[in-house]
Amino acid sequence: MTHERQKAIARNSLLIRSLPEQHVDALLSQAIWRGYGRGETLFLQEEKAQAIHVVIDGWVKLFRMTPTGAEAVVSVFTRGESFGEAVALKNMPYPVSAEAVTACEVMHIPSSVFLSLMRRDPEIGISILASTFGHLHSLVAQLEQLKAQTGAQRVAEFLLNLCDGGDGTCEVRLPYDKMLIAGRLGMKPESLSRAFARLKDAGVTVRRNHAEIADIAQLRDYAESDPAESWSKG
Amino acid sequence: MTHERQKAIARNSLLIRSLPEQHVDALLSQAIWRGYGRGETLFLQEEKAQAIHVVIDGWVKLFRMTPTGAEAVVSVFTRGESFGEAVALKNMPYPVSAEAVTACEVMHIPSSVFLSLMRRDPEIGISILASTFGHLHSLVAQLEQLKAQTGAQRVAEFLLNLCDGGDGTCEVRLPYDKMLIAGRLGMKPESLSRAFARLKDAGVTVRRNHAEIADIAQLRDYAESDPAESWSKG
DNA sequence: CCCGCGACATGACTATGGTCAAGCGCACCA
């Protein structure tokens, strides 16, 4: 991938796109561009944040290690998504660790660059708040899912997000391996297998990393139905 | 409560305290002060946000209603805590609803006030980002808890937060009713009862809204132990 | 080409927590 292509992707990222046009070139030219191999660490929980990160290509996961060694996946980002905005600007310690789950390209914008620009144009702060609000929102959505849905329903929503829009049939490719999907959805790989099995009679067929949804509307019904009544239809 | 006392509490709130001194009076004088009765709604999910909210007294819960009518409590705020920062400044729809769970006093700062001040002093944007980061962080912590701990362990951590510091014995008052505690911790009231029962042999005695912790260090151990090994000690 | 490893599926068993129903105690109120 050429650097020009990388810059084009960066410009199109949610974060950069919402910034005032005139500052974008300055930011991009001061960014640090780096590739990571699968499994490589971007940063560790408790480390002091010094940059905002924009994924250019590949997949990055954010996760927490519990005291007992279990890993809780908080989110998974790909091309055009950014993270670490709020923490970088306050020079605080990261609440999560970040790791490349596939080989990937990441742009790092040093927080000092952002800060000095921000002092000249307050609109930039507002843009960053918008990004941060997006993360807040997605965490709230995850919380709701964990508290109010069964595993199979969370998998259903995950699939729906992959093909969003329309309500006919649809084929999607699972973007990363099932171990990670399971973690992202708060379950063990075994449970994910069983959740897929259960989704068979909601019209979902999974083979390898390839899922076929017979009827999106039907699957959406399943995802939002009351867990208590699903068994009665079994 | 006098208005002077209310202003003093507001000045001491996490949000206001982190703002540059010289703008505080201007902000406070333009704020809207209001009391709410138990059960009263502050705002509804999907409503457009037009203010930042600071709790002066009492308790406020943020929650989401799922399509099926179940309620997922996202957070519970009290004196000195604020919410809605990021969403207000972007004039976005609230991702959650807010309701007074006790009679309470709330200060509302119209987002227009904040915005105009922010355009004059970019430091304010940074302060707000700090608050927002705090919320982000607490949501991440909740996610980790839900994904990696049993109900009883979440209750243990909840108790530990109420008496934090030290490692001897400790008595705490449960700040709101058990229905709400259960919701906040992602379980049903019945499960909360059983969780308390289970904590008896971790040295916790609960009577009414009053909990006695025999040994904080022991309880901390319990909260962080591997769920898989807890039964073997049964 | 076969071996072996790791991802994934499946089965058996268990623990955790939700649901339903019954019962208790405390507060509010006529």
Next chain:
DNA sequence: TGGTGCGCTTGACCATAGTCATGTCGCGGG
């Protein structure tokens, strides 16, 4: 003072998901 309602607890039962063990498939290395 004796309802009456609600918050809370308890027990029985069951669905959901974690654990452990076993088996299969696909892929890369020797």
